[in-house]
Every structure is written in C-alpha cells, then in structure tokens.
Amino acid sequence: MDEFARAVEDGLKLSKRLVLPGGLPPPRPPSGMDRTVSAAAASGPDPRLLPTAPMAYAVVTDPGAVDTPDVPSYQPYVYGRLDPPAMIPLQMKEVDLAVDCALDAAHVTLRARWWLHCITRSRECDVRLVVPMGEQGSILGAEVTIGRRSLNTQVIEVEDHTVQNHVNIESGSLLKPQLFFLTISQVEGGADIYATFRWSQKLLYDSGRFSVDIPFRFPYFVNPLPKVFMKREKIQLTVNSGFSKEVLLQGTSHPLKEKGRHGDKLSFMHEAVVENWSSKDFNFSYSVYSADLSGAVLVQPATLRDYDDRDMFCIFLLPGSGNRKVFRKAVVFIVDTSGSMQGKPLDNVKHAVSTALSELAQGDYFNIITFNDELHSFSSCLEQVNEKTIASTTDWINSNFVAEGGTDIMHPLSEAMALLSSVHDALPQIYLITDGSVDDEHNICQTMKTEITNRGSKCPRISTFGLGLHCNHYFLRMLASIGKGHYDAALETASIESRILKWFGRASSTIVANISIDDIKHLDDFEVDSEYIPDISAKSPLCVSGKYHGKFPDTVVVKGYLADMKEISIELKVQHLKEIPLDKFYGFQVLTTQQINLLTSKAWLSADKQLERKVIKLSIQNGLLSEYTEMVLLETYLDKVDATQKVKQKLKGKKGPDERRIPLYGLKLGFGDKDATRENLITGFGDARPEEKSVILKKASGCCSRLADCLCCMCCIKACNRMNDQCAIVMAQVCAALSCLGCYECCSEVCCGGSES
Numbered sequence: 001m002d003e004f005a006r007a008v009e010d011g012l013k014l015s016k017r018l019v020l021p022g023g024l025p026p027p028r029p030p031s032g033m034d035r036t037v038s039a040a041a042a043s044g045p046d047p048r049l050l051p052t053a054p055m056a057y058a059v060v061t062d063p064g065a066v067d068t069p070d071v072p073s074y075q076p077y078v079y080g081r082l083d084p085p086a087m088i089p090l091q092m093k094e095v096d097l098a099v100d101c102a103l104d105a106a107h108v109t110l111r112a113r114w115w116l117h118c119i120t121r122s123r124e125c126d127v128r129l130v131v132p133m134g135e136q137g138s139i140l141g142a143e144v145t146i147g148r149r150s151l152n153t154q155v156i157e158v159e160d161h162t163v164q165n166h167v168n169i170e171s172g173s174l175l176k177p178q179l180f181f182l183t184i185s186q187v188e189g190g191a192d193i194y195a196t197f198r199w200s201q202k203l204l205y206d207s208g209r210f211s212v213d214i215p216f217r218f219p220y221f222v223n224p225l226p227k228v229f230m231k232r233e234k235i236q237l238t239v240n241s242g243f244s245k246e247v248l249l250q251g252t253s254h255p256l257k258e259k260g261r262h263g264d265k266l267s268f269m270h271e272a273v274v275e276n277w278s279s280k281d282f283n284f285s286y287s288v289y290s291a292d293l294s295g296a297v298l299v300q301p302a303t304l305r306d307y308d309d310r311d312m313f314c315i316f317l318l319p320g321s322g323n324r325k326v327f328r329k330a331v332v333f334i335v336d337t338s339g340s341m342q343g344k345p346l347d348n349v350k351h352a353v354s355t356a357l358s359e360l361a362q363g364d365y366f367n368i369i370t371f372n373d374e375l376h377s378f379s380s381c382l383e384q385v386n387e388k389t390i391a392s393t394t395d396w397i398n399s400n401f402v403a404e405g406g407t408d409i410m411h412p413l414s415e416a417m418a419l420l421s422s423v424h425d426a427l428p429q430i431y432l433i434t435d436g437s438v439d440d441e442h443n444i445c446q447t448m449k450t451e452i453t454n455r456g457s458k459c460p461r462i463s464t465f466g467l468g469l470h471c472n473h474y475f476l477r478m479l480a481s482i483g484k485g486h487y488d489a490a491l492e493t494a495s496i497e498s499r500i501l502k503w504f505g506r507a508s509s510t511i512v513a514n515i516s517i518d519d520i521k522h523l524d525d526f527e528v529d530s531e532y533i534p535d536i537s538a539k540s541p542l543c544v545s546g547k548y549h550g551k552f553p554d555t556v557v558v559k560g561y562l563a564d565m566k567e568i569s570i571e572l573k574v575q576h577l578k579e580i581p582l583d584k585f586y587g588f589q590v591l592t593t594q595q596i597n598l599l600t601s602k603a604w605l606s607a608d609k610q611l612e613r614k615v616i617k618l619s620i621q622n623g624l625l626s627e628y629t630e631m632v633l634l635e636t637y638l639d640k641v642d643a644t645q646k647v648k649q650k651l652k653g654k655k656g657p658d659e660r661r662i663p664l665y666g667l668k669l670g671f672g673d674k675d676a677t678r679e680n681l682i683t684g685f686g687d688a689r690p691e692e693k694s695v696i697l698k699k700a701s702g703c704c705s706r707l708a709d710c711l712c713c714m715c716c717i718k719a720c721n722r723m724n725d726q727c728a729i730v731m732a733q734v735c736a737a738l739s740c741l742g743c744y745e746c747c748s749e750v751c752c753g754g755s756e757s
Contacts, residue, residue, distance in 0.1 A: 113194050337401055338407045555573055627670070
C-alpha cells in the first residue's frame with residue numbers, strides 16, 4: 001500500500017500542471033491540514049492518500065499527456081516516462097449510495113460518475129477504480145460504462161476461461177482485504193466513467209445494537225469546481241428487521257429522513273445538492289426492541305431456478321438486551337509459534353492473548369499451549385483465574401512466544417482435549433490460532449468429530465482463528481463447525497489484535513448452550529448447513545439456515561440450557577415468504593454466501609464431487625464467487641451487440657463474438673499452502689515487508705534511476721548551455737578520467753584476473 005500512496009502523491013504533484021475551467025486550482029483543505037500532510041509526507045507517503053471512499057485514478061505513464069481536455073493550456077513539454085506510473089485522482093460528478101440492512105448483514109450498491117479531467121482528448125490512459133468495503137466486505141459485482149463500451153463482472157466455472165495466460169493480472173483484484181479495484185484500459189481524455197459496485201458486509205452488533213459503517217470520506221481534491229458542476233449526493237437506506245418488534249433508531253452520520261414504514265421494513269432517504277462531497281463515513285445504527293431472547297423463522301419454497309428442489313428455511317435469534325448470565329469457562333489457548341509467525345504477527349497475537357486472559361472472570365479456568373515442532377504449556381493442569389495466576393502469565397508469554405520451528409496442530413489439540421476432559425462445572429472451550437496449513441487436516445477433523453460425538457453435551461467448544469493466506473481457512477471453518485465454536489480470520493497484520501479480541505468476545509460469552517430444534521422431526525430430509533448448531537452468544541446474533549422437504553409447522557420451539565443448567569424454550573413464529581425469495585429479501589445473498597462457505601468446507605472434507613457441483617451451481621445461479629468458480633470482467637461494445645442476444649448469452653454463461661473476458665485474480669482464499677508452511681514463509685500477509693537486502697537494492701535502484709532521469713532531461717541540456725568554457729573543460733576531463741578507471745577495472749577483471757586457476 002506504500003507504493004499505492006506514493007503513486008497518488010506523484011499524481012497530485014503532476015496535477016499541478018492542470019489549469020482547470022475558470023482558471024482556478026481545485027479547492028484546498030484548511031491550512032492546518034496542509035501542515036499535517038507535509039509533516040506526514042516527510043517520513044513517508046501520507047496514509048490519508050489511501051482510498052477512504054470509492055475513487056477513480058488516471059494511471060499516467062506519459063506526463064506529456066496531462067492537460068485539461070476541454071480547454072488545452074500551454075504546457076512545457078515533459079520528457080521521459082513514469083515507472084512506476086503516477087495516479088491522479090479523478091474528480092467526481094455524481095454519487096448514489098443504497099444500503100439494505102437485514103439479518104446480520106448489509107447489501108450495498110454504489111453508483112458514481114467520474115470524468116477524466118486530467119488527460120487531453122487526443123490521448124488515452126488506463127483508469128483504476130478502487131472501492132473500500134466495510135466489515136468483512138465481499139464484492140458481489142461491478143458494472144462500468146464508458147461511451148459505447150460496457151464492462152461488467154460475471155461468475156463462471158473455472159474450466160470455462162481460456163485466456164488466463166494472456167491477461168494482465170493487474171486488471172482487477174484486492175489491493176488489501178476489503179479494498180477491491182478494477183483497471184479499465186485505454187480511456188480517452190475527457191470521458192465520463194459511469195460505475196456501479198455491489199458488495200455485502202457484516203453489520204456490527206454490540207449490546208443489542210446493529211450498526212453499518214461504510215467508507216464514504218472523499219478527499220478534497222475530487223471536488224469539481226462548483227461553478228462548473230452541480231454536485232448531487234443521494235443516500236437511500238432500508239432496514240428489514242424480520243421481527244414483529246419495534247425498531248429503535250440509534251443514530252446516523254448523515255441527515256436521513258424517514259420515508260415510510262411497512263410492517264418490519266423501514267426506508268430512509270437523503271438527497272441534496274452539496275458544496276463538497278461527504279467528508280465522513282456513512283454510519284447508521286438501530287436496535288430491535290427485545291428484553292429477552294427472541295427470533296423468527298423464515299421459510300421460502302424452492303423455485304424453478306434453484307439447484308436444490310428442497311425448500312429453504314432460516315432461523316434467526318437475537319440474544320436480547322437482558323443481562324443473561326454467561327457460562328463459567330475453562331479455556332485453553334493453542335497458539336502457533338512456528339517460524340512463519342515471527343515479527344508483528346506474533347507480537348499482535350501476544351498482546352491479544354494477554355488482553356483476553358485479563359477479561360476472564362474470577363473462578364474461570366485457563367491454560368496456554370504454544371506449538372511448533374514441540375509443545376510448551378503454561379501449566380500441567382488447568383489453573384484457576386485470579387490476580388496471581390494472570391500476572392504470572394506475562395513473563396511466561398514473553399519467554400515462550402518465540403517464533404521458530406514447524407507446524408503441528410494435531411498434538412496440541414489432543415493435549416487440550418485431555419486437559420478439558422475432567423471439567424464438570426464450566427463450559428470447556430479451545431481457542432486455536434494458527435497461520436499454517438498441515439498435511440493431516442482431514443484426519444484432525446475426523447478425530448475431533450469422533451471425540452465430540454463420544455463426549456456428548458460435555459464436549460469442548462473449538463473456536464478457530466486463521467492468520468494470513470497460507471492457512472487453510474476452510475479447514476478452520478469446518479473444525480469450528482464441528483466444535484460448535486466460532487471461526488474468524490485476519491488477512492492483514494494491522495487487524496490481528498482487534499479481530500482476535502472480537503472473536504474471543506463472541507466465543508466466550510455463551511448464554512445458551514446445546515441448542516436443539518423441536519417440532520421438525522416429521523420433516524423429510526431436514527438438513528442444517530452447519531455441521532452442528534452453535535451456542536447462543538450474548539455478543540452476536542445466531543443465524544442457522546438449511547433445506548427441507550415437507551410442511552413446516554406454524555411455530556418452532558428452540559430449546560437450550562442456561563448457565564445455571566436450567567432448560568429454556570423459545571417459541572418462534574414461522575413466516576412463509578412466497579413472493580420474494582428469501583435470499584433476496586434478507587441480506588441479498590447473505591444466506592447464500594454462508595451456504596457456499598459451509599458447503600465448500602464440507603466438499604473439502606469429504607472430497608465429494610457432487611457437493612462441489614452444488615457449490616458451482618449455487619455460485620453461478622446467484623452470481624457469488626466460490627473456490628470452484630471465478631469472476632471475470634466481460635467487455636462489450638454496445639453498438640455491436642443486439643440486446644436480446646446479449647441477455648441470452650448472459651443467461652447461458654456464454655461469450656459473444658464481440659466480447660472479451662478478463663479474469664480477476666486474488667479474490668479467493670484457497671485451501672492453504674502447505675509448501676509455504678513447511679518453509680516457514682511469512683508472506684501470507686499482503687502488507688509483509690520484504691527482506692532488508694531487497695529494500696536496500698530497491699532504494700539504490702530508485703536513487704540511480706532518479707539521477708539518470710535528471711542527467712537525461714531537458715533541464716540538464718539547458719544547464720550545459722549556460723556553462724562557461726572552463727567548467728565545460730573540467731567536466732569533460734572528469735568524465736574521461738572516470739571512463740579510464742572503468743576500462744582499467746574491466747581489463748584487470750577480465751583480461752588479467754580472470755584465469756587465476
């Protein structure tokens with residue numbers, strides 16, 4: 001990301017050549033901000049140059065092409081090319097944000113229009129569109145229109161594409177997690193770029209309150225001059241609670257007006273002509289009033305286009321705002337300390353585990369196991385939480401959290417299961433943190449499944465956390481599903497500590513355990529997507545979906561056990577959705593995304609080709625990416641394709657004669673990298689620093705290249721013209737002496753010193 005920020009910084013410097021309509025420069029920030037930016041730039045690229053809202057950039061390799069398209073101005077000619085290219089942020093003319101919140105996720109649609117204001121009309125350049133997404137954001141699709149050219153994403157089977165080796169991988173991918181980009185080639189100067197992006201992201205949940213947070217902070221330099229363009233900002237928001245409960249509004253960042261209430265659906269709108277684009281993220285929070293556990297069951301009949309002819313159901317439970325007692329815990333942390341964890345990843349894990357231990361309550365039990373090729377335990381048995389034992393863990397963590405050796409997950413898991421076998425008065429829990437992939441993952445899942453089945457309701461909960469891209473996230477997801485626990489991951493170093501603490505908070509706040517669903521025994525072929533139904537946590541809602549045959553009852557009773565071991569029953573009303581598909585009504589593919597992830601984990605564990613085919617059909621049917629499909633950018637020229645023919649080709653997933661498919665890479669997690677784990681590679685994070693030697697070489701080459709640019713540019717020629725005769729003679733003599741030294745060194749190495757043997 002440093003390279004990205006430097007490219008934008010170079011682009012902003014290059015944009016000073018522009019003379020915008022009206023003869024005025026773009027609006028500047030307050031003077032205090034200028035000083036702050038200058039101070040930050042002195043120590044490296046300013047982090048505020050990274051996109052904090054949907055952005056478009058002109059990718060400039062030839063600085064001579066930089067000029068205003070409509071009224072070209074006199075510009076001194078610039079020699080040379082930019083390598084790497086500079087990126088000039090484009091000015092934005094329109095923006096329209098639509099957010100649909102439902103269940104525990106949000107579906108976001110953003111439409112925007114930029115214009116290529118910095119390239120003369122006789123020239124072309126690439127344009128890079130970058131979209132930052134919110135919490136656990138996942139791209140669903142994109143559409144771009146430029147003149148008569150249209151580009152849109154499409155999900156196809158992996159075997160379908162045949163141009164993989166001939167396409168630049170820079171066409172589209174993730175710059176970092178939750179930061180998606182597309183590169184559109186050969187855009188003419190002055191062109192308008194219309195773009196629509198769709199993505200899903202998780203709603204944040206805390207103390208009964210849901211909130212959605214979307215990056216929407218536009219920098220000052222994307223604002224066109226108000227006399228030239230009128231800036232209209234539009235934000236639409238809908239909330240589908242799914243409950244016959246009152247929805248309480250908690251707060252909003254932008255001035256939304258309520259437009260209507262239809263049952264449990266609320267709609268809001270903000271539309272205005274603004275002087276400057278939004279300078280703050282869009283945030284909206286609400287709560288569903290419930291003093292205790294509550295929920296609903298949503299049922300949708302199968303449609304003709306479904307890959308599965310069974311009907312679909314979803315059970316959604318809220319923990320409520322009541323202060324339910326949390327189970328006492330007996331926890332064992334299993335922390336990977338292999339060589340690949342060295343540096344910031346292990347430091348962040350160390351801080352997170354220390355903080356998590358401090359949040360345990362008096363009377364809980366704990367232990368810590370670090371593993372690589374060997375095991376190291378804090379204690380030979382479970383220790384009771386008190387000030388003395390927690391204080392003594394600090395020194396132990398500092399001396400034992402040392403990155404070295406390989407990765408062996410089975411041994412520490414077996415050790416933790418043995419430690420928790422004697423626990424009777426607390427809920428046993430295992431927290432596994434790793435960044436690696438191992439050979440015996442299938443055996444681990446089968447062994448843990450057998451252990452948990454044999455132990456019944458007293459089985460330990462297994463929660464898993466993956467670091468980086470080298471670990472097998474589907475193995476970790478499957479292990480957490482088998483263990484009735486929680487899975488989460490951090491794909492960049494900066495988010496490790498915060499995500500581990502959120503993950504631990506959810507997994508350690510169990511208020512209802514051993515969930516079962518009554519009144520469904522008469523259903524034929526009843527199947528829940530997850531391996532087992534997880535416990536209910538006070539810090540997150542519970543969403544369980546699946547398929548069935550038969551007639552669903554009007555009410556469903558969900559049973560479980562509280563912390564005092566009393567049984568609790570929750571009666572849920574069943575809502576039959578006939579006109580609107582369940583996956584569209586609630587969360588717009590949120591349930592389908594969950595199904596794809598769980599089915600992929602099952603297909604990986606069982607190596608079942610039929611399950612893989614189910615995932616492929618589900619993925620293509622809903623336009624959602626999976627490990628067995630890929631996303632491509634389909635480029636079409638609108639004046640060459642008949643509209644009816646285009647629709648038929650899209651439905652069949654076929655390419656037309658005037659269409660070009662560009663694969664987009666880096667959007668999938670994969671099934672781990674065992675070779676990288678064996679070699680203890682630490683490049684599983686996109687932000688990992690290269691080795692020191694590489695940094696030195698890079699800096700040296702950059703310095704030399706800049707020097708060469710200076711010697712070869714027009715400025716050097718002008719300087720030589722102003723030189724007097726004596727100075728020119730001295731310079732010529734110095735150059736001749738350097739040439740002689742070079743010839744002497746070459747002669748001594750090749751002619752005289754090359755045959756010592």
